[in-house]
Amino acid sequence: xxxxxxxxxxxxxxxxxxxxxxxxxxxxxxxxxxxxxxxxxxxxxxxxxxxxxxxxxxxxxxxxxxxxxxxxxxxxxxxxxxxxxxxxxxxxxxxxxxxxxxxxxxxxxxxxxxxxxxxxxxxxxxxxxxxxxxxxxxxxxxxxxxxxxxxxxxxxxxxxxxxxxxxxxxxxxxxxxxxxxxxxxxxxxxxxxxxxxxxxxxxxxxxxxxxxxxxxxxxxxxxxxxxxxxxxxxxxxxxxxxxxxxxxxxxxxxxxxxxxxxxxxxxxxxxxxxxxxxxxxxxxxxxxxxxxxxxxxxxxxxxxxxxxxxxxxxxxxxxxxxxxxxxxxxxxxxxxxxxxxxxxxxxxxxxxxxxxxxxxxxxxxxxxxxxxxxxxxxxxxxxxxxxxxxxxxxxxxxxxxxxxxxxxxxxxxxxxxxxxxxxxxxxxxxxxxxxxxxxxxxxxxxxxxxxxxxxxxxxxxxxxxxxxxxxxxxxxxxxxxxxxxxxxxxxxxxxxxxxxxxxxxxxxxx
Numbered sequence: 001x002x003x004x005x006x007x008x009x010x011x012x013x014x015x016x017x018x019x020x021x022x023x024x025x026x027x028x029x030x031x032x033x034x035x036x037x038x039x040x041x042x043x044x045x046x047x048x049x050x051x052x053x054x055x056x057x058x059x060x061x062x063x064x065x066x067x068x069x070x071x072x073x074x075x076x077x078x079x080x081x082x083x084x085x086x087x088x089x090x091x092x093x094x095x096x097x098x099x100x101x102x103x104x105x106x107x108x109x110x111x112x113x114x115x116x117x118x119x120x121x122x123x124x125x126x127x128x129x130x131x132x133x134x135x136x137x138x139x140x141x142x143x144x145x146x147x148x149x150x151x152x153x154x155x156x157x158x159x160x161x162x163x164x165x166x167x168x169x170x171x172x173x174x175x176x177x178x179x180x181x182x183x184x185x186x187x188x189x190x191x192x193x194x195x196x197x198x199x200x201x202x203x204x205x206x207x208x209x210x211x212x213x214x215x216x217x218x219x220x221x222x223x224x225x226x227x228x229x230x231x232x233x234x235x236x237x238x239x240x241x242x243x244x245x246x247x248x249x250x251x252x253x254x255x256x257x258x259x260x261x262x263x264x265x266x267x268x269x270x271x272x273x274x275x276x277x278x279x280x281x282x283x284x285x286x287x288x289x290x291x292x293x294x295x296x297x298x299x300x301x302x303x304x305x306x307x308x309x310x311x312x313x314x315x316x317x318x319x320x321x322x323x324x325x326x327x328x329x330x331x332x333x334x335x336x337x338x339x340x341x342x343x344x345x346x347x348x349x350x351x352x353x354x355x356x357x358x359x360x361x362x363x364x365x366x367x368x369x370x371x372x373x374x375x376x377x378x379x380x381x382x383x384x385x386x387x388x389x390x391x392x393x394x395x396x397x398x399x400x401x402x403x404x405x406x407x408x409x410x411x412x413x414x415x416x417x418x419x420x421x422x423x424x425x426x427x428x429x430x431x432x433x434x435x436x437x438x439x440x441x442x443x444x445x446x447x448x449x450x451x452x453x454x455x456x457x458x459x460x461x462x463x464x465x466x467x468x469x470x471x472x473x474x475x476x477x478x479x480x481x482x483x484x485x486x487x488x489x490x491x492x493x494x495x496x497x498x499x500x501x502x503x504x505x506x507x508x509x510x
Contacts, residue, residue, distance in 0.1 A: 039497035041391075043074045043149040050260030051082065051139040051172035052195035052274075053232055054157040057164070058134050062157040065397035066118040066141075067126040067421065067457040071149040071494060074123075078145015082118045082129075082153065084137040085197060086231035123147060126396060126424040126457050138232035140199045141172065149494030152457065154397040156474065156485065163191055164266030166379045167476055169397075169485030170274035174493075175199050175258040179277040181250040182337065183300040183367035183382055186238045189268045193234040194250060197260040198227040204257030208235060211302060212245040215335050227259055234264075247339040249302035249365070270371060271379040273485050278384040283309075283361030285385035286316075287368050288352040289406035289471025289486050290345070292443065295378070296371040297342040299330065299353065301364055306334040309362035315345055316352045316408050321439040329358055350443035352408040352469065355385075372482040381473075381486045388467040389416070390491025395458045395472040398446065404473040405444040405458060409436040412466030419461070420447045424454030436468060460489060 054062040066080060120127040123146055143151040153172040159165045175197075184192050198204040208222035219240040227233045237250070252261045266272035279285070281304055290297060303309045309332040314321045324345050332338045345351065355366060367384040395405070398420075407416060419431040427449030436442050446458050462468050470489035477483065 039499040041495040042498050043071050044494060044496050045148055046142065046144040047148045047151055048175055048199050049141045049151060049153050049172040050175060050197040050199055051141070051153060051155045052170065052197060052260070052262050052264065053138045053234065054136050054155055055159060055168070056134040057159050057162055059160040059162065060132070060134055060157050062131045062136055062155065063397065064118055064129045065126050065154045065424070065455055066120055067152050067394060067396040068120065068123040068143065068147045069150045069392065069394055069457070069459045070124045071146070074146040074149060076146065078143070078147045080120050080141065080143035080147035080151055082139040082141035085140045086137070086228065120147060124429070125422045126455055128424050128455055138195065138197045139172070140197065140230060150392060150394055150492040152394040152396045152492065154395070154487070156397050158478070160478070163268050164272030166271035166478070166481060167474060167483035167485045168273050169474055169487055170262055170276060171487050173260050173262065173276070175260050177254040177258050179252040179261040180281065180302070180365040181263045181275055181277055181367070182302045182365050183275050183369055184237060184248040184250045184263050184265060185246055186241065186244050186248060187246045188244060191266040192237045193264045194237065194252065195232060195234050195262050195264060196225065196227050196252070197232040198229060198257060199260070200257055201229050202257060203228055204259050205255045206259060207253045207255060208240060209251040209253065210237070210241055211249040211251070211335065211337050213247065213337055217241045217243070217245070247300050247337050249300070249337045265382065267380055269378070271481070271483065273381045275367065275382040276384050276488070278365040278367055279387050279490070281363030281365050283357045283363060285355040285364060285366050286352060286408060286410055286469045287366060287383050287385050288408045288441065288469040288488060289383060289473060290351045290353065290368065290370060291372060291473055291484065292346050292348055292350050293372055294346055294370050295344055295374060297345050298369040299340045299342055299366060300337060300369065301330065301332045301366040302337045303332050303334055303362050303364045305363060307362050308333050309364050310358040311355045311364065312358050314354045316354050316410055316439055316441045317349050318440055318442060321354065332364060350406060350441045352406065352441045354410045370486070372484055377481050379481050379483050381484055383471065383486050384488060386469060386488035387490035389460050389462055389470050389489055392459060392461045392492050392494060393470060393489035394492055395487060395489055397474070398456050398458055398472070400448055400452055402475050403446055404475070405446045406441060406471045406473065407434065407436050407444060407460070408441045408469045409438055409466055410469065411438060413438040414465030414468045415463040416468055417461045417463055418444065418447060419459045420449050421457040421459065423449050423452045423456045426453035427451045427456065433463065438466065
């Protein structure tokens, strides 16, 4: 094996370790003597997470929780850290140069202090931080060594009054280059922002495309948006187009670099929350964790291609898969956003929406807008289609009450282990095993650490059976308003597949 081959292997393995998302694939038809050399699942060595600026409200109270589950096979060193990004780059040069702003010192051009900074001391124990008011910046975080595999950060904000009042929560996300957000809006009552955060040393350039009920909306303003290094840009959707649209699908396509992206959807009347990106376009989708007391559920779906999609709509209830009366199927026209009001589809029981093709499979993205409460005591949250739990998924920022874990097995039955971590200020971890019947959703009052003090994390690990999808709901009644937020639990991608070498490479070191 020559040096070029060695360099390719080393480069690919390093990419996998850095991103936590890459995997080296085997050839389509491996020879018999190489087929047995299965790729080993190794812990990622470095990962990044980005948290959007939480709120512009002076009444906002935001908490951050950082947690890494204990992972076998990791080294003893490493750290995880979140530092403030520059809040905006609106006053930065248009040529994309940094000019000293938002550098590695974690400060913006206005010398804002780089806080809060969360620095966990050990995996398995959460660490928390908080901020108040509307000046809290976006956060840029990295974790390496034993803190990298499965690193999870939750941002939770309480807004006492005004537009978007209630509980807003979001899982901080890894940087990427492509995002889909069905469920956004430029309606008169809505104030929706796309938050774009750049973690890197060079500027990123992104396009924001909007799709309404009649197709793509023309907007030159959304093209070529520059996000300066180590900074964040909130883009108000209503400034990108002239016409109002109740239901929009937002596509963020990064031309250069990479960003973290999330939509903050704020309503004048029914609160607001963060809309996380839908999973990649797929023919079948699962949207888990609809609260059993939801008073209104609205499905928003979009297919990026030219072909129409016909989807079978089913609800995975505690007793099995059922078809909502009057909503057996939904027709999604190619390139157009489709919205369907499902009403109180759960009818007082736990539920998850399962979308499957009626005939030919066409890639689709989707999300749910969920409302709890009635009259002027309503609150809104969003549930995007998500990936299965996979090997492991984690939910941070849980307390002794107010947390509900929703698990769905849309196909075969599944057994899962749920572990409650130690508390941020004390407590002993505990684990429980649950069996989810095929085609059902089960709401679980999650286990709590014995002697809990502070907040804790929940880690879900499938043990056997079919794929499992999950979501965690945080709820808190404030002034009679049933405030809540829902975060889905996709696989934490804490490991990466690395194939075994075909020969002993140690001889090449001589």
